[in-house]
Amino acid sequence: MKHVNWKFALAVLVLVFILLYPWLGASSYTKHLFILFFIWSIVAANWNLMMGYAGINSLGNIGFMAIGGYTAGILAKSLGVPPFLTIPIAGIVTSAVVTLALGLPALRLSGIYIALLTLIFADTLPSLLTQTREITGGAMGLHEIPPFYPGMDKTGAYYICFVFFLVVLFIIYRIVHSPTGMAFVALRDSENFAYCLGVNKFRERLKVFALSSLLTGAAGGMYVHALGDISPTTLGIEPFLLTIAMIELGGVGTFLGPILGAAVIVFGNEFLRLAGTLRLTLLGALICTIILFYPGGVIQLFHTIEHRVERLLNRKTPTT
Amino acid sequence: MENLVNALVSGLISGSLYATMALGLTIIYGVSRVFNFGHGVIAVIGAYITWYLLSVFGVPFLPATLLSLAFMASFGWLVYRFTMSPLLKKPNWEFSTVLFMLGAGILLENVVLQVFGPRVKSIPVLVDGALKVGFIQINWHEVALMGIVLVVIAALSLFFKYTRTGQAMRAVAQSIPGAQVVGINIEQIFGLTFALAFTVTGFSGILLGTKYYLNPHVGWEWMVKGFVIVTFGGLGSTSGAVVAALVLGLVEAVATLYFGAIWVWPIWFVLFLIVLLLRPQGILGGRT
Numbered sequence: 001m002k003h004v005n006w007k008f009a010l011a012v013l014v015l016v017f018i019l020l021y022p023w024l025g026a027s028s029y030t031k032h033l034f035i036l037f038f039i040w041s042i043v044a045a046n047w048n049l050m051m052g053y054a055g056i057n058s059l060g061n062i063g064f065m066a067i068g069g070y071t072a073g074i075l076a077k078s079l080g081v082p083p084f085l086t087i088p089i090a091g092i093v094t095s096a097v098v099t100l101a102l103g104l105p106a107l108r109l110s111g112i113y114i115a116l117l118t119l120i121f122a123d124t125l126p127s128l129l130t131q132t133r134e135i136t137g138g139a140m141g142l143h144e145i146p147p148f149y150p151g152m153d154k155t156g157a158y159y160i161c162f163v164f165f166l167v168v169l170f171i172i173y174r175i176v177h178s179p180t181g182m183a184f185v186a187l188r189d190s191e192n193f194a195y196c197l198g199v200n201k202f203r204e205r206l207k208v209f210a211l212s213s214l215l216t217g218a219a220g221g222m223y224v225h226a227l228g229d230i231s232p233t234t235l236g237i238e239p240f241l242l243t244i245a246m247i248e249l250g251g252v253g254t255f256l257g258p259i260l261g262a263a264v265i266v267f268g269n270e271f272l273r274l275a276g277t278l279r280l281t282l283l284g285a286l287i288c289t290i291i292l293f294y295p296g297g298v299i300q301l302f303h304t305i306e307h308r309v310e311r312l313l314n315r316k317t318p319t320t
Numbered sequence: 321m322e323n324l325v326n327a328l329v330s331g332l333i334s335g336s337l338y339a340t341m342a343l344g345l346t347i348i349y350g351v352s353r354v355f356n357f358g359h360g361v362i363a364v365i366g367a368y369i370t371w372y373l374l375s376v377f378g379v380p381f382l383p384a385t386l387l388s389l390a391f392m393a394s395f396g397w398l399v400y401r402f403t404m405s406p407l408l409k410k411p412n413w414e415f416s417t418v419l420f421m422l423g424a425g426i427l428l429e430n431v432v433l434q435v436f437g438p439r440v441k442s443i444p445v446l447v448d449g450a451l452k453v454g455f456i457q458i459n460w461h462e463v464a465l466m467g468i469v470l471v472v473i474a475a476l477s478l479f480f481k482y483t484r485t486g487q488a489m490r491a492v493a494q495s496i497p498g499a500q501v502v503g504i505n506i507e508q509i510f511g512l513t514f515a516l517a518f519t520v521t522g523f524s525g526i527l528l529g530t531k532y533y534l535n536p537h538v539g540w541e542w543m544v545k546g547f548v549i550v551t552f553g554g555l556g557s558t559s560g561a562v563v564a565a566l567v568l569g570l571v572e573a574v575a576t577l578y579f580g581a582i583w584v585w586p587i588w589f590v591l592f593l594i595v596l597l598l599r600p601q602g603i604l605g606g607r608t
Binding site for chain 1: 349355403406407410414415416418419420422423424425426427428429430431433434540544547548551555582583585586588589592593596597600
């Protein structure tokens with residue numbers, strides 16, 4: 001019970017810091033980084049919900065985010081729909097498209113087929129975008145998408161994204177600790193046992209597919225309103241790789257892992273800019289190293305340290 | 321009509337190149353159940369080494385190819401021995417190998433970029449001149465490519481049928497415990513399979529490099545095409561991959577002729593979806 005409180009206190013401390021940060025002399029640039037962190041950690045957390053918890057080997061989540069982003073961007077820019085409507089619509093559209101076009105076919109298949117289908121789906125999107133140049137702006141993308149409210153500054157965007165970040169994480173936390181979440185863990189750890197308990201694999205996974213694409217699409221909507229533009233480079237190899245790195249680095253199949261990973265990658269990526277063209281080389285090497293030598297990620301490192309400390313404390317208490 | 325026939329001929333040629341491209345994927349998957357997401361860059365590396373030997377050291381085509389293939393074979397063995405082998409022993413190896421090879425693919429792609437630069441390269445054609453039959457026009461080079469592809473496919477199927485190693489690979493593909501019972505060294509066969517697949521893939525990269533252009537990033541496009549092909553033909557089935565590559569090559573040529581090149585990808589995706597929905601084991605695949 002002791003260490004739970006300790007962790008909880010740390011989490012609260014971090015959240016309070018994030019809440020007060022704009023008044024602690026944050027520059028516009030660091031606020032921008034925090035906004036990126038909020039959005040990418042949501043994308044990573046949802047991806048992890050599919051990959052780490054539900055065992056859906058999706059490789060197309062960046063595509064989901066792009067669908068949401070483009071939907072919100074087009075609605076707001078061409079039709080003048082206000083952002084509090086575009087973001088839910090973006091989520092719903094993404095969820096509908098993804099669940100129908102990918103979820104239903106993919107979930108009937110196993111393992112590697114899902115990875116292939118989702119990857120090829122995300123790979124097809126750029127050529128569709130160039131085809132629909134009049135609406136989506138083709139290779140140039142969409143620019144000057146209206147912000148959340150007229151005259152929004154970075155601090156406003158910061159707080160709106162922060163609230164969104166908290167809400168989505170709360171939802172994911174509840175899912176992970178709900179019967180659905182338990183069903184996933186059961187399915188992941190022992191499929192036959194889960195069947196015996198009456199878990200309907202197809203239905204549970206479809207639920208997660210729909211929900212996770214909904215939240216990822218909404219994150220895409222947040223992204224375009226907070227940053228003002230989106231282009232097919234979002235679908236490129238780099239964002240894809242960065243998000244994979246976030247999940248792997250933080251720890252697959254843990255609640256906090258992807259968030260920690262997102263923090264490290266978003267802020268670390270700025271330092272990596274110094275490395276210039278070597279950046280992708282380093283990222284690739286990072287992913288390989290983690291998978292090969294440290295598959296549990298940062299979370300596992302924390303657990304190891306915690307156990308060490310606990311053992312140390314326990315050894316000391318009886319003697320003194 | 322003339323356009324259509326010419327398109328079909330060129331579709332057949334690119335289809336046969338895609339077939340060699342897809343063979344490496346399907347060989348690895350068939351034997352070890354590892355799906356190689358770094359496949360594209362392996363082909364690119366094979367092609368770049370050949371290009372380097374040809375244009376910088378002036379080595380003739382044949383020895384340059386052989387050297388590059390020897391390198392690919394040892395590279396494949398090393399990749400298996402030092403990365404895949406430990407990963408396969410862990411739980412959840414199916415997806416961790418996928419992510420590992422993705423990361424490794426990007427790592428290697430950028431190493432190629434650092435070493436050889438971003439400029440487009442191309443390997444010189446094997447033979448000049450063109451063959452004309454009526455209104456059909458084919459470059460001799462493309463005829464030579466098709467001949468080479470046929471030889472490669474024939475050689476591979478003979479290898480799998482008649483050599484001890486090939487038979488052992490097929491045994492492992494069917495059942496690992498069964499293969500162990502008859503005394504096959506699984507580690508060794510997996511290592512050899514990776515060496516063989518990397519060699520074939522490197523060779524396909526060389527062939528593609530003579531017909532199309534070569535840059536460090538082109539491997540992804542080749543690889544995703546390879547993915548559609550192996551799924552279409554049935555994962556792990558070599559004959560399925562060859563048939564699927566030819567079918568998709570023809571579809572691509574006809575689609576380019578009538579709708580334009582930009583529609584090739586969406587059409588491939590739709591075909592891919594249809595195959596997955598109706599026949600997930602692929603057109604010739606026996607098992608899923």
